Amino acid sequence: MxxxxxxxxxxxxxxxxxxxxxxxxxxxxxxxxxxxxxxxxxxxxxxxxxxxxxxxxxxxxxxxxxxxxxxxxxxxxxxxxxxxKSCKPSRSPEAGDQVIAHGDGETRSFQLTKTYRSGEGAYARPITKPVAGSVVAAVQDVEQREGVHFELDTDTGIITFVEPPLEGVEISAGFEFDVxxxxxxxxxxxxxxxxxxxxxxxxxxxxxxx
Incomplete structure (x- = not known):
């Protein structure tokens, strides 16, 4: 396109x-x-x-x-x-804002997402246009550094870790994004x-x- x-x-x-x-x-x-x-x-x-x-x-x-x-x-x-933002407009993005996936010990690349919740309903929105320099991430609450632990494709919103997160661990991210x-x-x-x-x-x- x-x-x-x-x-x-x-x-x-x-x-x-x-x-x-x-x-x-x-x-x-x-x-x-x-x-x-x-x-x-x-x-x-x-x-x-x-x-x-x-x-x-x-x-x-x-x-x-x-x-x-x-x-x-x-x-x-x-x-x-x-x-x-991945958080409330009044806050700054933090690494634990959005749970985007759980590790399986093999997969290294994950799509950024933002989840909207109300009552029992929830909607996970793919984030394909993150703002460069705004993305922070964590694996099992341990913050990761861009350029050291992961790389980000700002054209697609895909985050790729150097090492695949272990099976079952929580992968989260915070970010600003465009539409x-x-x-x-x-x-x-x-x-x-x-x-x-x-x-x-x-x-x-x-x-x-x-």
């Missing part, structure tokens, strides 16, 4: 509106009951980048970024200010007069599978 490992300007994404989207198929039965199913294993996020624009300089920056991505052609990184997205339009309409009057263009952005 065509993807540029560059982040949409974070000062423009701040103030945008968006969040996760699910797809649910609902069949209404003659009895009044429902059958519900989903073809999606993972949620997909959508945003409106236009709401983060505050000046004509911001518009110019947006257009430059849009043109460099050739509209919908190339994907890019997006900072979701409401959800960009892989693309523009969901090939056109941006901007009116300088209406923008100065407080109206901003619609700039839809949608998450892509990588």
């Amino acid at each position: 065509a993807f540029h490992e560059v982040r949409f300007p974070a000062d423009l994404s701040f103030g945008s509106v968006g969040g996760p989207e699910r797809r649910t198929d609902i069949v209404q039965l003659t009895s009044g009951f429902e059958e519900r199913n989903t073809p999606w294993a993972h949620s997909r996020r959508r945003y409106d980048a236009g709401l983060g624009l505050r000046s004509l300089d911001d518009v110019e920056k947006l257009i430059a970024f849009f043109e460099a991505r050739q509209g919908q052609l190339f994907g890019f990184r997006w900072k979701d200010w409401a959800d960009f 892989p997205v693309r523009f969901d339009t090939d056109r941006i309409n901007v009116s300088v007069a209406s923008f100065r009057a407080g109206q901003v263009p619609d700039v839809p952005v949608v998450e892509v599978r990588v």
Whole structure:
């Protein structure tokens, strides 16, 4: 897939509106009951980048970024200010934030994940675009050092240990991350007069599978 490992300007994404989207198929039965199913294993996020624009300089920056991505052609990184850490937004990531796997004595590579829990429900989200320099990890609560004990592929979110963790040990990680997205339009309409009057263009952005 065509993807540029560059982040949409974070000062423009701040103030945008968006969040996760699910797809649910609902069949209404003659009895009044429902059958519900989903073809999606993972949620997909959508945003409106236009709401983060505050000046004509911001518009110019947006257009430059849009043109460099050739509209919908190339994907890019997006900072979701409401959800960009392995921990609470008020905290800094720590090595024990997220349990990502358990060792089997052979496997060295593991996908970063973030688990969302509420009551008895839980959803493990693959993290494919971690922020370089933000990832910390631990094996059975013993902190590991990047470049010494493990290597990180920031393009895929896969962490690879020098030595395979022993069978049954807990592997955890903390990190910041971006969302892989693309523009969901090939056109941006901007009116300088209406923008100065407080109206901003619609700039839809949608998450892509990588």
